[in-house]
Amino acid sequence: MQDVSTGQVVLEPIQRSPGYWATVWTRFKRDPVAVGAGLVVIALVLMAIFAPYIAPQDPYKGMALRRLRPPGTEGYPLGTDELGRDMLSRLIYGARLSLFMGVTPVLMALVAGAAIGITAGYTGGWVNTLLMRIVDIFFAFPSVLLAIALSGALGAGIANGLISLTVVFIPPIARVAESVTTSVRTRDYVEAARASGAGSLAIIRKHVLGNVLGPIFVYAMSLIAVCMILASGLSFLGLGVKPPEPEWGLMLNTLRTAIYTQPLLCALPGLMIFITSIAFNLLTDGLRSAMDLKA
């Protein structure tokens, strides 16, 4: 702009509009529930990582003479389990396997589901039909039933549990990825990119992934709570994690016999699962409304 009186050029400071993620972050920060939930998730992750430094005792070492002590016993703030192992230490260590079993299947399903969905959506035609019909078949099972059927047939164990849960979460993620990819593929700017000589991989990397990752990431996050409950449920049934590993679902199972004698003690592992899943749910809700800029 030119100043009329002096004839000098005056530069106005450029107001850059904040980027998408910066806006999302600002909006997210204003939501106290979501921030609180995020802090709980961070605390749980830190607890899992630093379990050996936080836990007061060895989570595997039992004392036959100190079985099923109630919370508040001296030296055992949360009591002892059916084999006389320190509850607090087992709950702290339990975060490791429980979070691992809750998050890993979703991550693996995210990669596999995105790959299937993007391939199907980008290629179209018979490849799309074939891939998505197979996805539909697995989608046709009720999720809990499919997870239990698979791990029931494969047998107990962490690896089999992970495989079963991953298979359960691939179809919904693949569907979301496919529908977003299909809608992006026909957009004008993708046509323009193709016309100007961009290869398939470049288009997928630049245009498709950029559009697909946001929605499926949020969607996958909302699945973590479901996966936590399901994974612990598998261990609760005796599938999934095997004793003596500390895992919340398994602890709930082995403590069931003490339901009449030490009710408070039995409730503790389930409370941990509940806190974790509600924290992930509230965090996802907060993220989703922060990312929905139209609202």
Place this chain on the structure above:
Amino acid sequence: MLIYIAKRLIYTLPIMLGVAFVCFLLVHMAPGDPLVSVLPPDASENLKQQMMVLYGFDRPYYEQFFRWLGRAITGDLGSSIRTNRPVSVEVAKAVWNTLTLATLATFIGFVLGTFFGFVAGYFRDTWLDKLASFVSVIGVSVPHYWLGMLLVIVFAAQLGWLPPTGAGPGGSEAWQWDWEHVRHMILPAITMSVIPMGIIARTVRALVAEILSQEFIAGLRAKGLGDWGVFKHVVKNAAPTALAVMGIQLGYLLGGSILIETVFSWPGTGLLLNDAIFQRDLPVLQGTILVLSIFFVLLNLVVDVMQTALDPRIQRS
């Protein structure tokens, strides 16, 4: 409409075939010999071979699959290795028990869920909305098997008001409509209802908020329609989707009842599956999963068709 139903049916058939194939594969995926639970561990090679031929395990997979499918269609799911009774009889009895429980749970969940959903959607962003929404988040976040244990601790172990396990007095499995049997049903039904309650509440909240923000509502108000009249319009618009979600939830409860049935020893499909898994009773495992998943596919079909019939605005391709 008829064309849509026909299309939907044609689309469902290959899905059902695929579902059946996955159920068939389950047995072959299982580690070890498929005969491991029938034969004694010291069985001779010769006997093993004979049994393989008898069960048809020596045939190629596709042949085994079509034979199995042909028998399954006529209702022959083989016989249980544990009890030697036909799988179809065991599954039918269990499905009935689970269906009774799941229907009651879906009903409770639907009533509470629509109530919380309407309150939250109508009083959006007030403390009432926050409270109702919080209740529904708890519904979808709580590990229901743990909630079942808590209810047993409080109402059975501490207060002694209700029985902790079983479907009737003295472990009776035959369902009857009398107070003794209903008493056994209260705790598992409430536990089970929490999941559909949370999901229905969240769906209804979004639906109601969306409908209320539409222009026709403002139009109705401008024409002088009272709150009650507007409410009726909201209900009419929200009903098809809410009912569809309820139908699907019933299917999920049927398929996902295993955890709750294990907690309460409810003699349904879940308990049957649990026994089948841990006693390596593969025919029962396969049969139960086949019946439940085919039921789920058909239920989805019915819900879809009903929703289209109820709400002609829905465009189906």
